[in-house]
Amino acid sequence: MSSYAIAAFPMACNSRVGIESGLPGRAMAIHELDDIDELVRTHRARILRLVAYSTGDPDLAESVAQDALLRAYNSRGDFRAESSVKTWITGIAIHVMRDHLRTKRYQFWRRVKSTALDVHEMASFIASEGIDPESVLLAREKFQRLSKELEALSHNQRTIFLMKFSEEMSVDEIGATLGMSVNTVRTHLHRALKAVRGRLGERI
Amino acid sequence: MNPSAHLSEEALSDLLIGLGTRQAEAHLAACASCRGQLEEFRAGMQVFNQASLAWSAARPAARPAAPAKVRELRFAPAVWALAVLLLLMVGVPLWYRAHRPAQNSDTARVVASEETQAQIAQDNELLRSVNEALSASEASPLSEYHLTERPRAHRQTRPESRTR
Numbered sequence: 001m002s003s004y005a006i007a008a009f010p011m012a013c014n015s016r017v018g019i020e021s022g023l024p025g026r027a028m029a030i031h032e033l034d035d036i037d038e039l040v041r042t043h044r045a046r047i048l049r050l051v052a053y054s055t056g057d058p059d060l061a062e063s064v065a066q067d068a069l070l071r072a073y074n075s076r077g078d079f080r081a082e083s084s085v086k087t088w089i090t091g092i093a094i095h096v097m098r099d100h101l102r103t104k105r106y107q108f109w110r111r112v113k114s115t116a117l118d119v120h121e122m123a124s125f126i127a128s129e130g131i132d133p134e135s136v137l138l139a140r141e142k143f144q145r146l147s148k149e150l151e152a153l154s155h156n157q158r159t160i161f162l163m164k165f166s167e168e169m170s171v172d173e174i175g176a177t178l179g180m181s182v183n184t185v186r187t188h189l190h191r192a193l194k195a196v197r198g199r200l201g202e203r204i
Numbered sequence: 205m206n207p208s209a210h211l212s213e214e215a216l217s218d219l220l221i222g223l224g225t226r227q228a229e230a231h232l233a234a235c236a237s238c239r240g241q242l243e244e245f246r247a248g249m250q251v252f253n254q255a256s257l258a259w260s261a262a263r264p265a266a267r268p269a270a271p272a273k274v275r276e277l278r279f280a281p282a283v284w285a286l287a288v289l290l291l292l293m294v295g296v297p298l299w300y301r302a303h304r305p306a307q308n309s310d311t312a313r314v315v316a317s318e319e320t321q322a323q324i325a326q327d328n329e330l331l332r333s334v335n336e337a338l339s340a341s342e343a344s345p346l347s348e349y350h351l352t353e354r355p356r357a358h359r360q361t362r363p364e365s366r367t368r
Contacts, residue, residue, distance in 0.1 A: 040265060044260075044265055045257055045260040045261035046257060046260070048260040048263060049256045049257055049259070049260040052260065053256065058263070061260075062263070121259070122255060122256060122259040123255060125255045125256075125258035125259045125262065126251060126254070126255040126258075127254065127255075127258075139251050142248050142251060142252075143251055143252055143255050146248060146249075146252050147252070164221065165220075165249050165253075166249075166252075166253050166256070170222065171221060171222065171223065186218075186221060186223065189217065189221050190214065190217045190221075193217045193220060193221075194213060194217065197213075197245060
């Protein structure tokens, strides 16, 4: 992604840091961005999850997460605190992911090699301490069903669904990040929710 | 909206998205069934988010290697210059060697040719002198019969065709 794209990323979003806490908030955010180890510790896992589910490719997710954090660190001077650091980095990750998906090299390797998410392995990460085994089994089943339903969505619907319900971004922030109107984001979310809740018989 | 009717799919979705109307929120506060649907979805998402985040956190992380990239770019021209220098160091002598033997071989051929001509002339001269010496010291068999030896032309001892 170009530095222009990073600099231009969502400045019309609901500001959490900027509006609520003003300049000290910005100073705190810049301090957070100054430490690349801290950035990796705080944001890597959720970016990896977002990209892995969005693309279905954990290898790509690794490289996007690393690239996005590095770009965020290198462009930290462009951060204007008009959104949270979390939202800003998520926006960068989305742009990096799009760049990767557009490359012909990736499209070629995607055809040749099919790496998929191992939903069973992921379900094993459900916390089981202090919970009865039956509840754990039910939770795992629920997790696997939801993962499969997400897989069946279109790429846009899945990405927007994850940005909303996993990254907890507002509709405005999602629209600004993806360059979509609020109504388009809303439509995608409606369709995704209808598909997920409908196919699961409203059991989720 | 009919207060007794449950929320539509669209109204429930709007509430989940965070774009619910006041009427829908009022209904939700009063309707356990609709509230239950939203809570079930949120509980499912909570399980999903917790497990998927634990999965991604468990994957080994590599620290972004920024300095390596910068160094690579900074020294790239120097590496290219060194490669060109090495190429010149190897290529120029090779080119010189490839051209020098051609000039030398012509010279050698000319010199060898000159040497051969001189050698043939020298050999011919030597043989002629041997012939003359022999003819002067030995008495001719014709002299016994008092016959006069007619002078004859010396045969070429070594044919000119010997020249290479």
